[in-house]
Amino acid sequence: MTDILIIGGGGMVGQKFAHSLASAPLSEDDRVTLFDRSFPDAAPLPGERVLGDITDRTAVSALLARRFDIIYLLASVVSGEAERDFRKGYEINLGGFWHIMSRLEAEHEDSGNTYRPRLVFTSSIAVFGPPYPERIDDDFPPAPATSYGTQKAVSELLIADLSRRGIIDGLSLRLPTICVRPGAANLAASSFFSGIIREPLNGQEAPLPVPEDIRHWHASPRSAAGFLRHAAGIDFERAGHRRALNLPGVSCTVGEQIAALRDIAGNEIAALIRPAPDQTIYRIVTGWPRDFDPQLARSLGFRAEATFHDIIRVYLEDDFAAPV
Amino acid sequence: MTDILIIGGGGMVGQKFAHSLASAPLSEDDRVTLFDRSFPDAAPLPGERVLGDITDRTAVSALLARRFDIIYLLASVVSGEAERDFRKGYEINLGGFWHIMSRLEAEHEDSGNTYRPRLVFTSSIAVFGPPYPERIDDDFPPAPATSYGTQKAVSELLIADLSRRGIIDGLSLRLPTICVRPGAANLAASSFFSGIIREPLNGQEAPLPVPEDIRHWHASPRSAAGFLRHAAGIDFERAGHRRALNLPGVSCTVGEQIAALRDIAGNEIAALIRPAPDQTIYRIVTGWPRDFDPQLARSLGFRAEATFHDIIRVYLEDDFAAPV
Missing domain, CATH: 3.40.50.720 (NAD(P)-binding Rossmann-like Domain)
Structure with a gap:
């Protein structure tokens, strides 16, 4: 046991x-x-x-x-x-x-x-x-x-x-920053990374507190x-x-995240993301890593998604309940 | 004030x-x-x-x-x-x-x-x-x-x-490891670095728990x-x-410490150091740094001794009270 x-x-x-x-x-x-x-x-x-x-x-x-x-x-x-x-x-x-x-x-x-x-x-x-x-x-x-x-x-x-x-x-x-989190936004400074995918897929507007060129590391x-x-x-x-x-993850920019959402769900959904600059979040997030080469973890067999498209698909498979 | x-x-x-x-x-x-x-x-x-x-x-x-x-x-x-x-x-x-x-x-x-x-x-x-x-x-x-x-x-x-x-x-x-400490030995694994100088200068035998090729960093x-x-x-x-x-310091081996003591105080004094191998101390000390290049501290004006001879002389000037 x-x-x-x-x-x-x-x-x-x-x-x-x-x-x-x-x-x-x-x-x-x-x-x-x-x-x-x-x-x-x-x-x-x-x-x-x-x-x-x-x-x-x-x-x-x-x-x-x-x-x-x-x-x-x-x-x-x-x-x-x-x-x-x-x-x-x-x-x-x-x-x-x-x-x-x-x-x-x-x-x-x-x-x-x-x-x-x-x-x-x-x-x-x-x-x-x-x-x-x-x-x-x-x-x-x-x-x-x-x-x-x-x-x-x-x-x-x-x-x-x-x-x-x-x-x-x-x-x-x-x-890595876990994304797309199901459920409500939380107090993590990284919460918006999930929000800009989750809220539009659920038919809601999502504020984007940082510029689209912010690059970050997700799984x-x-x-x-x-x-x-x-x-x-x-x-x-x-x-x-x-x-x-x-650990392994996907390195991508916010712009690439939005483009992946557009590819998968269409223009109308992606258009629900609205710029809403937040200096506090921006300052925290610009201090975060952008990309990794996690050789040791990969050699030990740890695996994550290969693309942000995959990350959105996992959300749709595991957590998305289509709005009634 | x-x-x-x-x-x-x-x-x-x-x-x-x-x-x-x-x-x-x-x-x-x-x-x-x-x-x-x-x-x-x-x-x-x-x-x-x-x-x-x-x-x-x-x-x-x-x-x-x-x-x-x-x-x-x-x-x-x-x-x-x-x-x-x-x-x-x-x-x-x-x-x-x-x-x-x-x-x-x-x-x-x-x-x-x-x-x-x-x-x-x-x-x-x-x-x-x-x-x-x-x-x-x-x-x-x-x-x-x-x-x-x-x-x-x-x-x-x-x-x-x-x-x-x-x-x-x-x-x-x-x-750095502070040496020569006045007074009694303490429970630091580094205590012997002071003991092998202090005890002989005070006419007492000093156990040496490590080999003479151990290099360390002192002030x-x-x-x-x-x-x-x-x-x-x-x-x-x-x-x-x-x-x-x-911080700045002096990098030297135990053998060089003993040689400096011999130069300053003579053969008879240095002969009071007796090998007394201690595996616990040896294991701790071999995990310690041997030498530094503390450029930033030096540029900020921090200063230490230039040689281990200087370190012994500081002990004699500041803390040594000749045995009566």
Whole structure:
């Protein structure tokens, strides 16, 4: 049996991943536990739901006393919110993160140093900061330019140290910006990348806060779930002593995104995108990476879409419900 | 008036720095406050002593409510102890550190975003990990190989983020291994670098836990105090967006250290060094940097000794009391 915990299992990627585990389990007898502050009412999720908050040390201790085999740590305040609300971002992304790490250390010690769970952490390309090379290779060093990126970079360092000490066997996956996210816009500064595809396809106008020449790095929610599923099968030592991987994705400009939408859905749909410049979002997004050469992750078998057209098609297949 | 706080003011470098401020003040009317868990009985220290612990959030809040102009953050669990005692290292070097940062954020907000102290943090070359180039330049990325180095690298990231947000104006100084430390050996894995000079000069045998071909990077306690004093006069923005500087020092092997001792004090003294291999220390020390090319710090006017002979002479001038 494989005892799997998804912290942040109520979030969009957590749900996708829980569903993907149902169709491609890790073992013959998976047991899946989802931990989050809330769960969507709608779709029934595979797995046991546990309500709780990673900032609540008691809840974290009770949860981790169950000594899961593999822990997926997805819970996080998103980039825009971590930048706007200093205390909330640090309390959850660093304080909550540390509750988990220190509890795992205590379980390790209490077990006579035998308990050593695998841990997969969703880091972000926001660990990087300008100036960038044309394409970022696997050796390019983290130098975050936002509080969110700082919190992710700090988490990576701590995961590497706890792994080195044998307390956990950890891996940080630096996700591309996930797009097209279903549902409502969120507080991530990257939210519009999904909005300009999702809203028009649903017959609604979508504000575009940045110029069309902004280039960025994307993968679909299906790929995100796939990354997490694929990670379970690899040797984390192969990610090197930093225990962090840049993942595959699609590099394209906003203009290319819009052109792909026009190709797939037509002029009328694409015309629903309306320029609505936002200096705050622009400033954050211009500090983000534009393109990667993720050789190590590719050699380890991680796969994403090849084109932004594919990313839109995944949205249509997995999440689009045509307006009635 | 300049209101100066030295956190860790009871430690060796803190004391040296307090004395150097007495002879080279920052302003016509310095006020110096020293915060530490204990203070040496011996020498009278310039400045007001405040007893307290950075892991005590209440004590930290009371202290920082005084809104110092410049804060020197020197308090730390040393490398060997942080490696041996996971919880103590993280509790002090990360938990205590964060009490200080979050209190400074609260003071910033309470002041209507006007209070923004300068903060100088003693980081360490232990933020780096192998493999190394022959000489480490200013762009070489941190990749710590110990818990101590991880805690310092994390602190640097947090100082950079709080500086970017305008909460503090921070600078991390990556000190070389400070040598020759006066007084007793401590729990730093680097303690023997001082011991093999100090003990023989005081007529005592000194164990040498590593082979003589180990090369490392050193500066004297006088230089350490000088770095801190010099930092007060520079524009921290010049350290770049990482807000961290590699400092000047002397690169030499243990064999060259011993030869310098022989040159200065004679064969009989140098013969008091006895090989006493220690695999734990050896493993830690072989993961440490050997040489640097600290161009940025040099261009900003930071200075250290030119040779290890100079480092021994500084010990004899500043700290050596000939055995009666």
